[in-house]
Amino acid sequence: MLLPTTTYRTAAFVEAARRLGVELTVASERPSTFEGAQPAALLTLDLAAPERAAEQAAAFARRHPVAGVVGVDDDTAVVAAAIAGRLGLTGNPVAAALAARDKHLQRLELVRHGVPVPRFELHTLGEDVTEFAARLRYPCVLKPLRLSASRGVIRADDPAGFRAALQRLGRILEQPDVAGCGDWASRVLVEDFIPGPEVALEGLVVAGQLQMLALFDKPDPLDGPFFEETIYTTPSRLPDRAQAALGACARDAVAALGLREGPVHAELRWNERGPWLIELAARSVGGRCSAALRFEAGETSLEELIIRHALGMPLPSLEREHQASGVMMIPVPGAGVLREVRGLATARAVPLIEDVVITAHPGQTLLPWPEGWRYPGFIFARGETPEAVEAALRTAQRRLGFVIE
Amino acid sequence: MDPASIQITAEPIDGSRCKFVVSQPVHAAGVRRFASAAEAEGSPLAAAIFAIPGAEVGEVIVSGNLVTVVKRGVTPWTAVGKSVGQAIRAALASGAPPLAPKAEAPVATADDDALYERVAQLFDEQVNPMVARHGGRVELIDVQDAVVMLRMMGGCQGCGMADVTLRQGIEAMLQQHVPAVKGIVDITDHTAGTNPYFAAAKK
Numbered sequence: 001m002l003l004p005t006t007t008y009r010t011a012a013f014v015e016a017a018r019r020l021g022v023e024l025t026v027a028s029e030r031p032s033t034f035e036g037a038q039p040a041a042l043l044t045l046d047l048a049a050p051e052r053a054a055e056q057a058a059a060f061a062r063r064h065p066v067a068g069v070v071g072v073d074d075d076t077a078v079v080a081a082a083i084a085g086r087l088g089l090t091g092n093p094v095a096a097a098l099a100a101r102d103k104h105l106q107r108l109e110l111v112r113h114g115v116p117v118p119r120f121e122l123h124t125l126g127e128d129v130t131e132f133a134a135r136l137r138y139p140c141v142l143k144p145l146r147l148s149a150s151r152g153v154i155r156a157d158d159p160a161g162f163r164a165a166l167q168r169l170g171r172i173l174e175q176p177d178v179a180g181c182g183d184w185a186s187r188v189l190v191e192d193f194i195p196g197p198e199v200a201l202e203g204l205v206v207a208g209q210l211q212m213l214a215l216f217d218k219p220d221p222l223d224g225p226f227f228e229e230t231i232y233t234t235p236s237r238l239p240d241r242a243q244a245a246l247g248a249c250a251r252d253a254v255a256a257l258g259l260r261e262g263p264v265h266a267e268l269r270w271n272e273r274g275p276w277l278i279e280l281a282a283r284s285v286g287g288r289c290s291a292a293l294r295f296e297a298g299e300t301s302l303e304e305l306i307i308r309h310a311l312g313m314p315l316p317s318l319e320r321e322h323q324a325s326g327v328m329m330i331p332v333p334g335a336g337v338l339r340e341v342r343g344l345a346t347a348r349a350v351p352l353i354e355d356v357v358i359t360a361h362p363g364q365t366l367l368p369w370p371e372g373w374r375y376p377g378f379i380f381a382r383g384e385t386p387e388a389v390e391a392a393l394r395t396a397q398r399r400l401g402f403v404i405e
Numbered sequence: 406m407d408p409a410s411i412q413i414t415a416e417p418i419d420g421s422r423c424k425f426v427v428s429q430p431v432h433a434a435g436v437r438r439f440a441s442a443a444e445a446e447g448s449p450l451a452a453a454i455f456a457i458p459g460a461e462v463g464e465v466i467v468s469g470n471l472v473t474v475v476k477r478g479v480t481p482w483t484a485v486g487k488s489v490g491q492a493i494r495a496a497l498a499s500g501a502p503p504l505a506p507k508a509e510a511p512v513a514t515a516d517d518d519a520l521y522e523r524v525a526q527l528f529d530e531q532v533n534p535m536v537a538r539h540g541g542r543v544e545l546i547d548v549q550d551a552v553v554m555l556r557m558m559g560g561c562q563g564c565g566m567a568d569v570t571l572r573q574g575i576e577a578m579l580q581q582h583v584p585a586v587k588g589i590v591d592i593t594d595h596t597a598g599t600n601p602y603f604a605a606a607k608k
Contacts (some may be wrong), residue, residue, distance in 0.1 A: 005566055005603040014568045026569050030603075033535040034574030041573040291420070298479045345414045354481035355417050359562045362599045374604075382481065 002069065002076035002083075004026050004047060008287050008359065009072040009303075016303035022311065025064065027057070032402055040064045047075055048181075050082035050094065057083045060397070068310035070262075074101045074148060077262075077282040084261075090310055092205075092282055096258035100282040103189050105147050106257065113256030115249065116276050120191035125170045132190075133159040139193040141224070142169050145184040148286065151373035155193055155224025162190075165225075172371055196271030198222050200232060200276065201250045202293065202302070203264045204309060204318065209252045210264065211318050214293055215243055219390050228369035231393055232289060233326035233386040242270050249275035257282075263306050288357055289379040292327040295320055326389040327399055328379040332368045336404035338376065339363075347399040352392035354384040356400070366404060374400065411494050415486040416594060421493065423482045425472040425489055425569040429497065432504050436468040438549040450496035450503035457488040466545065466554065466590060467504060473592050483488075517586075521548040523583045528555075531582075532575055536561055539602040543575065553579065563598020567591075 001017065003010050005028050010276060017024040026032070029047040043060055057066065069089050071080030077097050084091025092100075099105045110117045123132070142165050144152040152172040155163035166188065172178065173185045200216040216232035227392040236243055245349075250266045263284040269276040284290055288301040296316040308315055338360050347356045358377040360366060366376060381392040412428035431450065440463070445451035451465045454474060461478035474489055496503040528545050536543055540560030547554045555575070561567055571591055579586045 003566070003569065007565065010565055011568045014572050018572065024573065026573050028566070028569075032566070032569060032574060033538045034570065034578070037531065037535065037575060038577045041577050042569070294479070344416075348415060348417075348483060348486070352483070354483050355420075357417075358596050361601055361604065362597070364604065 001025065002045070002047065002071045002079055004028060004073060004076060005030050009284075009290075012288070012303045013070070013072060013307070014302065016301050016307055019301075020304055020307055020313070022307060025060075025066070027053075027229075037379075041085055041330075042213050045079065047079050048160060050079045053079045054082040054086040058086050068307070068312070070306055071283060072232070073283055073286070074146065074281055077101065080262075081247065081282075090261050090312060092259050092261055096260065097282050099257045100259065100264075100280055101146060102184065102375050103143055103279065104187070106280065107189075107191075109258075110253055110256050110277055113252065115252045115256050118127075118191040118194050118276065118278070120189055123188050123190055124316055125166075125173065125188060125295045129166060133162045134293065136144055136162060136190065137192055138162075139224070141191055141193050142166060142172060143189045143191070144169065144178075145187055145189060146181070147178065147373070149373040149375075150227040150229065152264065152370050153227045154370050155226075168370065170361055192277070193224070194269045194271065194276045195223075196269045196276075198267060199236060199246060200240065200285065200357055201246065201264075201266040201268060203250065203254075203269050204268070204305060205259050205261055205264055206309065206315075208255070208260050209256045210247075212247050212250070213295070213305075214320050215246065216292075217386065226369040228331060228372075229329050229330045230331055231326060231390060232285075233294060233324065233390050233393075234292070234320070235324060235386060237386055238270060242275075246270060246275045249265055249277055250280065253277045253280045261310065263302075273313065287329060287375060288359065289327045291355070291378075291380055292325045293320060294325070297321060298323075323382045324384060324386045324389045325382045326380070326386065326393055328393040329375040330377045330379060330397060330400070332372055332376060333402040334366070334404050335368055336366060337363060338366050338402060339405055340403040341376070342401035343399040347379070347396040350381075350392050350396040350399065352381045353396045354380045354382055356396060366402075407498070411497055413490045413493055415482060416596070417482045417486075420479075420482075421477065422473065422475050422590075423486060423489075424592065425474065425486075425493060427470045427472060427493060427497070429468050431472060431493070431497070432467040433469065436466065436547040436549065436554060437504055437507065437551060438467075438547070438554065439465045440550055440552070447505035448503065449499065450493060453492035453496060454489055457485060457492065460485045460488065462592070466592065468592070471592070473590070475590070487543065493531060501553070517548045517551065520551060520553075520585055521545070522584060523577065524548060524553055524586065527578065527582050532578060536570065539564075540600065541570075546592065548586075551585055553586055553589045554592055555576070555589060557591060557593040557595075560600060560602035561598075562593055563595045563601035563604075565601065565603040567593070567595060567601075 027043040035042040071077040079099035154165040214234040264278040267278040360376040439445040442455035464475035466473040
């Protein structure tokens, strides 16, 4: 299990492995203080260098045989592919995982295979933007090639807005946690803004075939200028025809990228021209959002499905539970240092609310989008209809009070 | 006592564990753990929690003003939590002791006492020096029926890798060095951690 030390996904995957009775090795980019004492259970890998990590994993596997490998985010999905290739395990080709991670590479492959994507072009920070700012089609969207959670994604409506957005994105890409990460941090993808509702598709690819696990609506319009996500609800309220077309679009994208095995998370839009593939990642949904999904009458988590698949264990039904479900990524209420969260008990008392999880810790600096990328917490609800779930999520959020200095 | 005067806040730890913070002491004399309805017999508070329909409660742990409930069922804490709150209020308002005195069980107690000593030694000599490298500390709360109850502090409290430390580190070391230990229960309030060693971000 490739778990970067900053992932939200640790508890869900470790718990899933326990429930399945799987003997687990956790690999991270920084050593656990227990690694020396538990060399079979803990491992340090160079997660920034997939081939080197695969070498390290192969050396580990000679001492402790490995039966499957799972990555949990965009970077570890590539590392998992490299390890799977080296050890002959279930996984994606490295080229496919790389294409899924890089927004520009991904669009090149999707266009080549006829998958509908926004018109795009690649630029480098520091270019003279006067000429292309004048000829761009507006509104457009500026995106870094790899950052997650829509960090740095900005809409521009005219040349002046474009120049301001590019400067702002440039400053984000100069941040210490980004600037040293490679050439991609000096490039910017500029693409047409696609109007229309956005959905998130969660799927599992088995032998090259995409199995759709859930389609989430995003009821808050994502029209910019920034793209902080808030609510996901499922099942989708879009017409059946739209859902079918969106599913087919995601299947085409999976095939175009050459993904063969494992989870995928796709963002798509729908308008009068049909479905549009906005992003597709070779990993499961981020944050704590996977808790909104249960399978096999509520008995099986998404993480259990992923681990079962990676190990070649029989898969249970991939049908989502009967109830509607939803999650709210709690919007960052403002910039500053979090001191206290009030109203938790009353938020949890809202009918249909299952849980309110605050992941930001007291003393943590909260940063709004587009510079920010960390939600202060998550709210979960289940009910008979997605409308009721959405209403419960909004009510619970209104009851929370964040004290920020 | 007026049940309405008893304030209870539910703080879910995850889908299976939830901590209930009560505005008054529930059990001042250490920690009590009940692993079944049979064990809770004679302790009205714990018995009432085990009897909540549909919750499939597996454990009730009471310490000071905290009641930690572990359930196996998929019924959400929103539904179960209200019933737990009612059970706690009713037990405290009745005026009767909410928990029966701990049954005399010399052999088991001796076993737990012996385990406690061995686990405490392991924590002092190996576990805590390891987590201290990340500014953490692990406090042994009690051992009951061979189940270790612990609390994570400092850099471990709220750390994004706390579950890895707990399962891949501490639990694995207990299995190696004190194999008689049957399990561990983490009663940490991770949301209150102010200085976690690793903080999570959405990816």
